[in-house]
Structure formats: C-alpha cells, structure tokens
C-alpha cells in the first residue's frame with residue numbers, strides 16, 4: 001500500500017477502503033456538533049429529510065454558545081427549539097454558559113485522535129490539535145449526517161508545514177498561528193489539508209495546539225492535523241494512527257522559522273494581513289477583547305493576568321473577557337486569575353462566544369479600534385462595520401489595554 | 416430547477432467573506448426572508464435595491480470564505496440571485512450552496528462588468544457573457560453534486576434516496 005498522509009489514513013479507515021488524495025468517498029462519521037447559529041436550520045432540514053433521531057444521539061452535541069444567554073425573544077425561541085430537539089432525541093445539550101462549542105468538545109472528550117468529526121461551525125478544524133479529521137460543514141450537510149451517519153467528500157491533498165526552531169519568550173501559539181495564516185494566505189489551503197509538525201510544535205500544550213489548529217480555516221483548509229510528537233492527552237491513544245507514513249505525498253511543503261518570529265498582529269479587515277507588532281506600535285486601542293475558541297482558555301487568561309497584575313486599564317479603554325468555558329471560569333476563579341483581571345478593570349461575560357460574532361454583548365462603536373484575541377477581523381464581524389478589528393495574542397491584547405495603544409509587551413514585563 | 420437561464424451581472428472582487436454576505440447578527444432566525452433583506456449589506460448597501468430576480472453574482476477568488484453559515488447562500492437565493500459565478504469558492508460555501516440548491520460555477524476567465532447579460536447552462540456547464548459575446552466553460556463538479564443540484568438540493572435528494580450515492584462507487 002502506498003505511503004499515506006494523516007488525512008488518507010483516517011479517511012481510509014472510515015471508508016473501509018484505501019483512499020488517496022483526489023478520491024471521492026463516503027465516510028462514516030464518528031461524532032457531530034451543532035451550535036445555536038446552525039442547529040435551527042439543521043433541525044428543520046433534518047425533519048424535512050424524514051429524520052426523527054440522529055444516527056447516534058450519544059455522539060450528537062448541541063451547544064448554545066453564539067448568542068447566549070438569549071438577547072431577545074426571537075433567539076430565545078430558537079434556543080427552546082434546540083433544547084426540545086435534544087430532549088426528544090436523547091442528544092447531548094450544552095446549555096447557556098457551559099462554554100464555546102470547540103472548547104467543550106475537547107474538554108469533555110467528545111472527540112478523540114483518529115476520529116472523523118463534523119461540526120456545523122467552521123472552526124471545527126480546532127480538533128486537528130489532537131489528530132482528529134475534524135471539519136466544518138453547513139446546516140444541511142449536518143442534517144444529512146444526523147440522518148445517515150455518513151457524509152461524502154473529496155479526499156484533500158495535504159500541505160506539510162514545518163515549524164522549526166523554538167518560539168522566543170513572549171511569542172505565543174497565537175503569534176505562530178497568525179504567521180501561518182499570513183504565510184499561506186486566506187485561501188492558501190483551500191480544498192486542502194494541512195499537516196503541522198516541527199521542533200517548535202513539540203513543547204506546546206493541547207491548549208496551544210488548539211489555538212494553532214483553530215486558524216486553519218483562515219487559510220481555507222478543510223482540516224489541520226498536528227503531528228502527535230509531544231501531544232499529551234489524559235487517556236491512551238494510538239499515535240501511529242495520526243502520524244503520516246514516511247514517504248507520504250504532499251502537494252506542497254512550507255517551512256517557518258519559529259525562532260525568528262516576533263509577536264504578530266493581523267490588520268483589518270482580513271485575517272491574512274499579518275505583520276510583526278513592531279509595524280503597528282502606537283496604534284490607539286479603544287476596546288480590548290480576550291476570549292473565543294482561539295484564546296479563551298486558562299493559559300490565555302493567566303497570560304493576560306501576568307501583564308495586568310497590579311496595573312489598571314488605560315483611561316478610555318475597556319477590556320472585555322469571555323472565558324471559553326465554565327470550567328475555565330471556575331479554574332480562573334480558584335487560582336486568583338479572575339480577581340487580578342477584575343481589579344485591573346476587566347469586565348467578564350458569560351462563557352461563550354461573546355462579542356466575537358457580533359450577535360449581542362460588546363458591540364464596538366463607530367471608528368473604534370478593537371484589539372481582539374479572536375480569529376476573524378472581517379468588516380462587521382463584531383456587529384459594527386464602522387469598527388476596525390486587529391487580532392493578536394492575549395499578552396499583546398492585555399498590554400495594549402494597559403497602555404491604550406499597541407505596545408511591545410516586553411516593555412511591561414521588563415518594568 | 417431550470418437548467419438554462421439568463422440574468423444581469425453584479426460584479427464584486429476577491430475574498431468576499433460570509434460576514435459581508437450576511438452579518439452574524441442577522442443569522443439567528445428561521446425567517447429566511449429576513450436574511451434576504453440584509454444580503455451583502457456591509458459590502459454594497461445599494462445591492463438590495465438594484466437586484467432584479469434572476470440576476471447573477473460574479474466574483475473573483477475565494478467567494479464565501481469564513482463562516483460555515485448556510486444563511487449566506489440562503490440569503491442570496493431567497494433575495495432572487497439565480498447563480499454565483501466566481502473564479503473559485505471557499506469550500507464550505509460551495510458545498511452549502513449546492514446543498515440548498517443555489518447554482519455556483521467556477522469559471523477562471525469570465526470577464527464581466529455590472530449590468531452585462533449572463534447566460535448560464537447548468538447541464539452544458541457553460542457561462543456566456545452575451546453583452547461581450549464570450550463563452551466560458553465552468554470547472555466540472557463531482558457527479559454527486561450534480562445530482563444534488565438536479566434534485567433542487569440535499570433535502571430533496573435525501574428525502575428521495577435515503578442516503579448518498581456516489582457514481583464512482
């Protein structure tokens with residue numbers, strides 16, 4: 001048998017035959033997830049297809065996170081429809097305040113290495129951090145998965161991205177992820193898989209790996225698969241199943257020197273317009289946001305607290321924080337992180353997507369500059385097309401909240 | 416679905432993301448007409464008033480990048496757009512469009528200005544710019560997508576067949 005990429009390995013196992021890039025295949029789906037943005041349309045389509053119960057209710061998760069708690073009666077009704085569907089079908093419901101879908105799927109072990117996972121949310125690619133073939137689909141595709149337990153796809157060719165060296169102190173997984181998007185471009189991996197490996201990845205925690213895989217869709221990738229070297233999970237797993245064969249065929253090889261990276265910032269209104277922080281020093285910031293499925297985890301909140309400890313927000317700056325899950329919120333409460341951030345002047349939102357997608361909570365004002373830890377800075381993304389959204393790491397966002405402008409966090413750490 | 420039809424072009428550029436097709440703040444609804452009311456609002460506030468049912472959207476690279484929200488192709492379809500022609504599409508958008516029965520065609524070399532009359536023949540896989548007298552071939556779609564589009568979308572396809580059928584086995 002020909003040497004296989006990770007994608008070819010996982011998909012072959014789920015199709016019951018040997019597949020190579022370019023093949024059309026029907027594959028078994030291990031697990032699925034829907035959110036309050038995508039579930040209502042999916043439930044409607046599922047019923048119109050004649051569906052009553054998902055193929056595997058125990059592995060179907062519904063998450064109310066995008067507009068949670070409901071900001072108005074229209075959305076409250078949609079939430080009720082989701083709750084009812086979960087109850088009637090025995091699917092798992094993660095209700096308001098439990099957290100962001102992608103954080104929950106990993107936290108709750110709803111996705112494992114080597115599995116196929118389809119989520120009705122584009123950042124489902126996050127689970128490539130633990131070697132799952134995980135990708136986003138629309139509502140009707142997800143309805144079809146609930147009906148059949150299968151989906152069709154074209155096996156994507158793979159780009160191999162090697163991150164050499166070691167990240168410098170102050171350079172975080174987010175900086176690397178932004179640099180990757182800047183290198184490949186917003187459509188650089190369209191219809192393709194990306195495997196990520198190299199010395200700079202090995203020391204990274206699962207949280208940090210999730211940050212990296214999350215931004216795969218900002219390069220158009222179907223999936224992002226991090227090689228298992230250095231991956232620590234709370235349960236045993238078969239690393240060979242998520243490692244490519246020697247001699248696997250790649251469409252392209254890209255290398256990034258991790259030791260040469262500076263903190264990165266992505267300029268509005270497109271995520272691939274990334275530059276080293278040095279080019280934007282002094283840019284005034286009105287609104288700092290820490291959270292999302294990219295950077296709302298405990299390590300991110302702690303990174304912000306390291307900068308904000310004993311300091312106050314600059315006058316005229318507001319700092320909004322939405323922990324990625326209730327568990328993160330609780331952990332940050334117990335270790336004092338929350339108190340540190342609150343003393344500095346941060347405002348906390350319920351665990352969930354918060355202002356990331358502009359549905360409720362925390363819409364920026366006209367002409368304001370937002371510095372955010374999210375993954376998208378498209379025009380209107382946070383609910384106001386007149387605002388400018390810059391993307392950066394939690395450390396860079398926290399430093400700007402203190403200074404009122406973009407500064408090199410090293411200045412604050414050194415003080 | 417009609418296999419051949421004509422409409423006026425509305426031409427836009429590269430990397431039109433799903434937030435600009437339909438902003439996230441409008442997506443939480445089952446009232447599909449309300450999606451159409453806000454389609455392309457942040458990209459071109461005049462689009463809704465200029466759009467005539469049957470018009471064709473023409474774009475450059477990577478149309479529909481970003482979110483997996485199916486509300487994006489639904490908004491276009493309900494607003495009356497008959498098809499989207501782009502150099503190429505973001506993957507999830509392309510799939511969503513076919514699934515809800517909105518024809519999307521990848522044509523690398525279509526030259527068009529807003530107002531040009533475009534003729535599309537889905538069966539033949541051709542796009543003509545009647546104003547300029549040019550003809551173009553669209554990139555072929557996997558057979559399963561042609562079947563899904565032929566049924567008018569994935570709901571009708573699965574209601575009829577119960578599961579996927581791949582022509583290639």
Ligand code: SF4
Nearest residue numbers: 123292293353356357
């Ligand atoms: S946090 Fe933002 S990017 Fe992540 S799932 Fe929620 S809306 Fe999407």
